[in-house]
Amino acid sequence: MIRIISLFLLLLVTLQARENPFFPASSHTVSAQEEMPSSSTVTPLKRATMMLSPDAHIIKEVTVRFQTSQGSVETRTITLEHQLDPQLPLFITQSYSGTENRSVTAEVKQPFTTVAVLPGVNFLEDGLNAIKIVTNDSLTKHFSIQHPQRLVLDFARKGSDFASLERTLNGETFRSLRVGSHGDYYRVVITLKSRKKCSIDTAKGSVAIRCP
Numbered sequence: 001m002i003r004i005i006s007l008f009l010l011l012l013v014t015l016q017a018r019e020n021p022f023f024p025a026s027s028h029t030v031s032a033q034e035e036m037p038s039s040s041t042v043t044p045l046k047r048a049t050m051m052l053s054p055d056a057h058i059i060k061e062v063t064v065r066f067q068t069s070q071g072s073v074e075t076r077t078i079t080l081e082h083q084l085d086p087q088l089p090l091f092i093t094q095s096y097s098g099t100e101n102r103s104v105t106a107e108v109k110q111p112f113t114t115v116a117v118l119p120g121v122n123f124l125e126d127g128l129n130a131i132k133i134v135t136n137d138s139l140t141k142h143f144s145i146q147h148p149q150r151l152v153l154d155f156a157r158k159g160s161d162f163a164s165l166e167r168t169l170n171g172e173t174f175r176s177l178r179v180g181s182h183g184d185y186y187r188v189v190i191t192l193k194s195r196k197k198c199s200i201d202t203a204k205g206s207v208a209i210r211c212p
Contacts, residue, residue, distance in 0.1 A: 048092040056084045064092075083111040085132075116167045116177060120157075123179075123188075127171040131190060133207045140185065142200055148175070151190040151198060151209060160186045173211050 063077040112124035112132055122134040137155040144151050165179040175191040190209065192198075198211040 046093070050090045050092075052084065052090065058082065059084050059090075085112055115169060116165055116179070118162055118165060118179060121155075121179075121186075123167075123177060125169060125171055125174065129171075129173040129196075129211045131174060131177075131209045133188065133209075134205060135207075136205055137186075139200075139202055139207050144198070146195070149192045149195045151192070151200075153188045153190075153200070153207070153209075154185050155188065156185050158184050160184065162186070 059080050059082050061077055061079045063075055065073065065075045067073050112126050112130075114122060115125045116123040120135055120137065124132045124134065126132075133153070133155075135155065137157045139153060140156045141154040142152060160181045160183060162181050164181065165177075167177045169176055173192060173194075173196065175193045178189040178191075180187050180189075192211060196211040198209060201208045201210070
């Protein structure tokens with residue numbers, strides 16, 4: 001009789017030691033939301049911008065680190081060897097051309113090349129739709145003329161007496177570049193191949209002309 005009572009007490013202590021004896025002692029259910037964020041909480045990629053250090057010169061490679069739909073993290077790298085303009089940003093954009101053709105592209109601005117040089121002034125073109133005028137002279141006035149479309153920019157410089165300059169441009173947007181001295185200023189005339197809406201942005205030491 002004593003043995004039966006002892007076994008009954010031992011069984012009772014064992015059952016009370018566990019909160020629920022019908023399930024494993026350590027049970028923790030991990031939901032899918034804990035493992036990986038829901039796609040509804042992540043905003044679609046439209047455009048991301050990255051500025052480089054002022055002394056950036058050549059881009060060597062681009063690496064993208066991404067998470068798959070199964071939750072694993074992977075990377076992809078492309079090797080590049082292109083000259084950079086540190087004053088321009090790098091863009092990562094996602095563009096959709098139709099419902100079946102989707103692509104993610106890393107866009108690097110086309111490097112500028114020098115097309116003309118005058119004392120204290122450098123003229124650069126990217127071959128697509130942008131011209132940069134590198135100078136410490138102040139832009140005092142600018143306007144456009146039609147038929148054909150020309151952009152006219154006046155820069156202040158006392159005693160401006162350098163010889164006139166004319167260059168033919170071989171890019172997609174611009175036809176020619178002309179520069180003439182007018183005493184206290186010099187005038188830059190840029191002729192376009194077709195009519196476009198252009199923007200002129202001034203920064204310290206440069207003026208950028210873009211005609212997308």
